[in-house]
Amino acid sequence: MATTDAMQLPPKLKTHKQYTLVIPLDLQRDRVLLGYKLRGFGQGKYNGFGGKVEQGESIVAAAIRELHEESGLLVREPDMIQRGALLLETVADNSSPILEIHVFTVDKWEGTENATDEMHPTWFSLSESLTPTSATPAPIPTPNVISGSLPSSFLSTPPGTEAHDLPLALPLQPIPYHQMWEESRVWLPRLLQNLMPPDLVPQEQQEEQQQKKKRYFIHHVQFIGGVDRDVSSNGEYSVWHGMGERRLDWVDELPVGEWDSRRTFGRYP
């Protein structure tokens, strides 16, 4: 389907499928935890921790459950901070639901990060990740090398030791945006910039940061081809590959629930 045709599709009602995505932040040590997905949806990518909201479950309860299942970290409900939502829509057909992904950050938890057979947690530098630059690719963990000779950022915490008690052997890498879902390169650096003291935000982004005093972001993206492929040239990523119309807004209230089956494309605040 040509791009221009996709843009001219009339508004349509679609069902929504709810997911969660949690990003643990260790502000004191300037680091952010992502997981490398070893199996299932998103296999081979780094991402926050999350999954489907089950029937009868609240969004925040699902976020806590998925974070615990995939990383071992346990967070109390009052410590969950919702930051925004992604609305991901394929225009390849009229029947696929819009993925409504609720994004949280946490900075307090119990337990230490553990690899599971689904996700391999890895710390990245927070302040080095405020813009999506082409970094050295992050190592790719596989289930059979998890306990092998991996870089120190992959080593699991010795039993009885809290992760924050350990010295950091190597400087942490920036987030490997090119090894994440494509649209993460847009919303995630902006979210992180919003959380940082202004003097750490790159000069060119400071004005934008000043304008974003709203509480939540909504990132609505249409995927035209549905293909997520990395395109890089001269160190620049083509962030829009596979994406169609997209919009990132900062809002004071997330219209949770109201979206479900009733929102038409392009009409949310």
Ligand SMILES: Nc1[nH]c(=O)nc2c1ncn2[C@H]1C[C@H](O)[C@@H](COP(=O)(O)OP(=O)(O)OP(=O)(O)O)O1
């Ligand atoms: N384009 C995208 N951008 C993004 O940032 N996160 C995405 C994404 N598409 C999916 N995700 C996230 C949402 C959610 O956290 C995860 C997908 O969840 P899963 O399918 O793994 O759910 P479950 O863990 O419930 O599934 P099962 O493994 O079948 O139990 O990937």
